[in-house]
Amino acid sequence: xxxxxxxxxxxxxxxxxxxxxxxxxxxxxxxxxxxxxxxxxxxxxxxxxxxxxxxxxxxxxxxxxxxxxxxxxxxxxxxxxxxxxxxxxxxxxxxxxxxxxxxxxxxxxxxxxxxxxxxxxxxxxxxxxxxxxxxxxxxxxxxxxxxxxxxxxxxxxxxxxxxxxxxxxxxxxxxxxxxxxxxxxxxxxxxxxxxxxxxxxxxxxxxxxxxxxxxxxxxxxxxxxxxxxxxxxxxxxxxxxxxxxxxxxxxxxxxxxxxxxxxxxxxxxxxxxxxxxxxxxxxxxxxxxxxxxxxxxxxxxxxxxxxxxxxxxxxxxxxxxxxxxxxxxxxxxxxxxxxxxxxxxxxxxxxxxxxxxxxxxxxxxxxxxxxxxxxxxxxxxxxxxxxxxxxxxxxxxxxxxxxxxxxxxxxxxxxxxxxxxxxxxxxxxxxxxxxxxxxxxxxxxxxxxxxxxxxxxxxxxxxxxxxxxxxxxxxxxxxxxxxxxxxxxxxxxxxxxxxxxxxxxxxxxxxxxxxxxxxxxxxxxxxxxxxxxxxxxxxxxxxxxxxxxxxxxxxxxxxxxxxxxxxxxxxxxxxxxxxxxxxxxxxxxxxxxxxxxxxxxxxxxxxxxxxxxxxxxxxxxxxxxxxxxxxxxxxxxxxxxxxxxxxxxxxxxxxxxxxxxxxxxxxxxxxxxxxxxxxxxxxxxxxxxxxxxxxxxxxxxxxxxxxxxxxxxxxxxxxxxxxxxxxxxxxxxxxxxxxxxxxxxxxxxxxxxxxxxxxxxxxxxxxxxxxxxxxxxxxxxxxxxxxxxxxxxxxxxxxxxxxxxxxxxxxxxxxxxxxxxxxxxxxxxxxxxxxxxxxxxxxxxxxxxxxxxxxxxxxxxxxxxxxxxxxxxxxxxxxxxxxxxxxxxxx
RNA sequence: GCGAUCAUAGCUCAGCUGGGAUGAGCGUCCGCUUGACGUGCGGGAGGUCACAGGUUCGAUCCCUGUUGGUCGCACCA
Numbered sequence: 001x002x003x004x005x006x007x008x009x010x011x012x013x014x015x016x017x018x019x020x021x022x023x024x025x026x027x028x029x030x031x032x033x034x035x036x037x038x039x040x041x042x043x044x045x046x047x048x049x050x051x052x053x054x055x056x057x058x059x060x061x062x063x064x065x066x067x068x069x070x071x072x073x074x075x076x077x078x079x080x081x082x083x084x085x086x087x088x089x090x091x092x093x094x095x096x097x098x099x100x101x102x103x104x105x106x107x108x109x110x111x112x113x114x115x116x117x118x119x120x121x122x123x124x125x126x127x128x129x130x131x132x133x134x135x136x137x138x139x140x141x142x143x144x145x146x147x148x149x150x151x152x153x154x155x156x157x158x159x160x161x162x163x164x165x166x167x168x169x170x171x172x173x174x175x176x177x178x179x180x181x182x183x184x185x186x187x188x189x190x191x192x193x194x195x196x197x198x199x200x201x202x203x204x205x206x207x208x209x210x211x212x213x214x215x216x217x218x219x220x221x222x223x224x225x226x227x228x229x230x231x232x233x234x235x236x237x238x239x240x241x242x243x244x245x246x247x248x249x250x251x252x253x254x255x256x257x258x259x260x261x262x263x264x265x266x267x268x269x270x271x272x273x274x275x276x277x278x279x280x281x282x283x284x285x286x287x288x289x290x291x292x293x294x295x296x297x298x299x300x301x302x303x304x305x306x307x308x309x310x311x312x313x314x315x316x317x318x319x320x321x322x323x324x325x326x327x328x329x330x331x332x333x334x335x336x337x338x339x340x341x342x343x344x345x346x347x348x349x350x351x352x353x354x355x356x357x358x359x360x361x362x363x364x365x366x367x368x369x370x371x372x373x374x375x376x377x378x379x380x381x382x383x384x385x386x387x388x389x390x391x392x393x394x395x396x397x398x399x400x401x402x403x404x405x406x407x408x409x410x411x412x413x414x415x416x417x418x419x420x421x422x423x424x425x426x427x428x429x430x431x432x433x434x435x436x437x438x439x440x441x442x443x444x445x446x447x448x449x450x451x452x453x454x455x456x457x458x459x460x461x462x463x464x465x466x467x468x469x470x471x472x473x474x475x476x477x478x479x480x481x482x483x484x485x486x487x488x489x490x491x492x493x494x495x496x497x498x499x500x501x502x503x504x505x506x507x508x509x510x511x512x513x514x515x516x517x518x519x520x521x522x523x524x525x526x527x528x529x530x531x532x533x534x535x536x537x538x539x540x541x542x543x544x545x546x547x548x549x550x551x552x553x554x555x556x557x558x559x560x561x562x563x564x565x566x567x568x569x570x571x572x573x574x575x576x577x578x579x580x581x582x583x584x585x586x587x588x589x590x591x592x593x594x595x596x597x598x599x600x601x602x603x604x605x606x607x608x609x610x611x612x613x614x615x616x617x618x619x620x621x622x623x624x625x626x627x628x629x630x631x632x633x634x635x636x637x638x639x640x641x642x643x644x645x646x647x648x649x650x651x652x653x654x655x656x657x658x659x660x661x662x663x664x665x666x667x668x669x670x671x672x673x674x675x676x677x678x679x680x681x682x683x684x685x686x687x688x689x690x691x692x693x694x695x696x697x698x699x700x701x702x703x704x705x706x707x708x709x710x711x712x713x714x715x716x717x718x719x720x721x722x723x724x725x726x727x728x729x730x731x732x733x734x735x736x737x738x739x740x741x742x743x744x745x746x747x748x749x750x751x752x753x754x755x756x757x758x759x760x761x762x763x764x765x766x767x768x769x770x771x772x773x774x775x776x777x778x779x780x781x782x783x784x785x786x787x788x789x790x791x792x793x794x795x796x797x798x799x800x801x802x803x804x805x806x807x808x809x810x811x812x813x814x815x816x817x818x819x820x821x822x823x824x825x826x827x828x829x830x831x832x833x834x835x836x837x838x839x840x841x842x843x844x845x846x847x848x849x850x851x852x853x854x855x856x857x858x859x860x861x862x863x864x865x866x867x868x869x870x871x872x873x874x875x876x877x878x879x880x881x882x883x884x885x886x887x888x889x890x891x
Numbered sequence: 892g893c894g895a896u897c898a899u900a901g902c903u904c905a906g907c908u909g910g911g912a913u914g915a916g917c918g919u920c921c922g923c924u925u926g927a928c929g930u931g932c933g934g935g936a937g938g939u940c941a942c943a944g945g946u947u948c949g950a951u952c953c954c955u956g957u958u959g960g961u962c963g964c965a966c967c968a
Contacts (some may be wrong), residue, residue: 005927007927007928008928011929016894164922193964195964200968222966222968223968224968225968226968227966237968269967269968270967271967271968273967274968275968277966278968279968281967281968286968288967288968289968345967347967348965348966393895393896394895394906396894396895396963397894397895397962397963397964400893400894400895400963400965401963401964404964457931492962492963495963496963503911527902527903529961530901560904560905560915561903561904561915561916562904562905562915563904563905564898566896566897566904567961567962568903568904569903569904571902571903571916572905573916573917573918574903574916574917576916576917576918577915577916578929579930580928580930580931581930582930583928583930583931583932584927584928584930586928586930586933587927588927588928589927590927590928591927591928592927593927594927595927632907636907640905641905641907644914645904647915648914648915655927655928656932658916660932663926667926764931
């Protein structure tokens with residue numbers, strides 16, 4: 001069917017229209033259907049505070065490519081979408097916006113504040129979803145979930161209660177990371193270490209003599225980076241092996257300022273080699289010291305308030321900020337003559353990844369998840385390959401974490417999030433953990449119960465995402481059918497936060513892994529290789545790119561030349577290149593449309609015409625190869641390679657060669673059969689190519705597909721191309737090989753002869769004999785070539801075509817060129833001799849390999865077979881080369 | 892400190908667990924209003940695949956080491 005098409009492809013307007021149509025037709029929706037195999041991906045839920053950035057764009061693009069590919073392959077493909085409440089991130093944003101109005105969290109109270117949070121969610125929660133749609137994401141929006149919707153809330157409570165019953169969730173006084181700005185505890189994963197330049201203060205504590213007086217001659221010297229913590233010191237430690245200090249163990253030193261006698265203890269934690277081999281022990285504010293303290297029964301003294309000012313345990317420093325106190329304490333120690341020296345020192349300091357504040361280790365009562373047993377199946381699953389990590393190198397990173405895992409601190413002193421389902425009896429102090437609020441205390445019967453004010457770590461609910469979105473804790477049909485999901489696509493930066501936690505949660509709650517494969521991608525960086533960040537202002541807004549170049553071009557840019565797990569740099573030049581590719585495909589379609597007759601019906605790609613020319617068979621068999629390879633790459637998650645192959649095939653072979661070859665048949669001859677065969681092939685390969693391209697460029701492929709087909713049916717629900725026996729022509733191998741030769745020959749002519757001062761023409765190979773003519777077999781082949789009119793011999797009478805000549809068809813004239821004029825025979829002979837030599841080497845190599853016993857005994861059978869096949873191919877090629885040489889030498 | 896990973900054309904990167912550098916995009920130079928496309932067409936220049944050893948008939952690919960970069964983890968107070 002003939003249709004008018006614009007000269008350039010402009011995605012604007014088209015993309016939104018198409019997306020709307022897909023949504024209306026419910027193409028993204030999946031229902032349980034036991035006649036089909038499921039293929040499931042759950043989206044990494046973007047934060048409701050989020051704005052689409054390049055990281056999302058990459059993540060969503062990869063998922064959409066996979067889901068569209070599988071959908072076309074006939075799977076029942078479900079892409080489960082949703083958003084994350086992002087406890088701390090959202091709370092911070094809401095507080096900020098309130099601040100502008102001069103309101104604080106406390107002014108509103110818990111209820112009021114939460115209302116504001118829900119308002120925020122209502123206002124901004126949908127924004128990111130709309131942005132995902134701009135990308136073309138084929139998520140099943142009917143199933144959209146939110147980590148704080150009713151179902152997820154139930155799931156969270158259920159997990160908490162169950163794990164508590166099992167003893168795997170407990171409340172305890174342990175050392176945790178505290179953010180003095182956010183005023184909440186955070187997990188180990190949320191601590192980011194950053195190098196800071198500070199000082200190393202060398203100081204000394206005096207011994208206490210046997211008579212109880214403080215010595216002015218005997219001291220224990222050590223160094224610290226955090227002098228203010230001395231206020232909470234409860235011991236000084238040395239290594240038990242350390243002979244220098246053995247005699248002091250058991251004695252006491254006087255903690256200056258606080259005037260508190262503290263013991264000298266021996267503990268293996270102390271490194272004798274480092275510094276003086278003496279460490280001050282502050283169990284309240286250092287995780288290692290906390291452990292030492294536990295071993296020696298030392299008291300724990302917390303000297304900090306929640307905002308990191310010194311508390312009443314800090315004596316006269318009470319109320320002072322931690323850094324002010326540090327300076328003042330150093331000053332006082334100096335005055336006391338106990339400061340030995342100051343050294344510049346750079347070390348890594350833990351900061352809160354959210355706000356950058358230096359975290360303070362503190363002992364606090366918090367809720368924890370016991371990890372030792374929980375993590376076991378998660379480790380095993382990766383070890384046995386039950387869960388596959390792509391790329392494999394991520395396994396090391398994974399084990400690095402799982403093997404050193406500590407209990408997970410899950411309580412947060414925040415309001416926005418899942419409230420911990422624990423109540424305390426005001427009368428007897430009993431703790432009750434239950435699915436619903438208890439009315440009376442089971443222990444004392446008291447009715448004054450207060451719920452724990454804390455909420456849960458955001459990642460606690462995210463960890464349940466793969467099954468809570470499918471209906472858990474209800475064992476729904478969805479869950480039975482779609483779980484475990486197939487692939488998780490995510491960045492390597494959240495492997496600890498999210499991926500590992502989903503895995504152990506999946507095994508614990510479902511008894512089954514949450515996904516079979518994890519596909520990691522890298523970071524999208526700017527053109528200089530820097531991380532895109534708000535503070536640098538170097539972020540490129542994907543929405544702007546979509547507006548200027550189209551989502552297809554953006555998607556292509558994000559996925560081409562990008563291997564799993566690798567970071568990529570983003571250049572607008574690359575987007576342009578992909579926009580150009582879209583235009584190329586558009587124009588190839590235009591060319592075909594212009595040549596299709598006004599009243600032509602759609603072609604039936606199954607009705608293969610009988611009279612295909614060699615070039616038709618060539619492109620069809622090439623298409624067949626590409627289908628096979630691309631499918632293979634897709635199955636292996638090698639999307640970058642897959643798309644590159646389609647790109648190269650469509651542009652480099654289909655457009656550059658096949659379309660050019662076929663032009664004379666459409667323009668210059670009246671042979672209807674030949675014309676139809678060409679048009680059939682053009683359309684068949686184009687449509688096939690569009691299908692291969694569809695996962696990557698969903699919009700333009702849809703636009704073209706619906707333009708050239710008469711059906712309304714969408715390309716996204718069409719079937720993925722498969723290898724076809726009727727596109728395989730073993731009996732015509734020679735003719736097809738000839739096309740390849742011709743392509744090479746023409747290249748040769750174009751380059752080595754430099755024939756082209758400016759005229760484009762078609763070469764028509766003519767010969768009355770059936771013999772191979774140099775590179776070309778007899779008749780019917782047209783090729784584009786740059787030919788020089790001055791090099792050509794004009795012959796008006798076509799009957800006078802000399803044996804073994806090319807005809808060069810210009811728009812208004814036909815030129816004939818003797819073979820000798822087109823081919824630089826000596827150069828060609830030299831080239832072939834080189835080729836002959838190469839093949840000789842290749843054959844020698846192959847023979848060597850196949851006679852090598854070690855190779856034969858060790859190599860797998862298919863490899864040996866492949867080598868044998870190669871050898872046969874080389875022999876064939878050698879014969880060909882020698883025959884050509886013979887021919888050229890006789891010319 | 893431990894571990895990972897990278898080093899290929901001027902730039903950014905692909906390269907299927909050893910067998911012709913087969914490369915791509917951008918840039919650059921030369922030539923093209925040709926009836927799909929100048930968002931195009933044709934062509935050229937440009938690489939001792941970081942360096943040094945080793946294994947092998949053969950190494951960009953495997954091993955060891957060196958140098959340089961990136962990342963993760965652990966940090967000694």
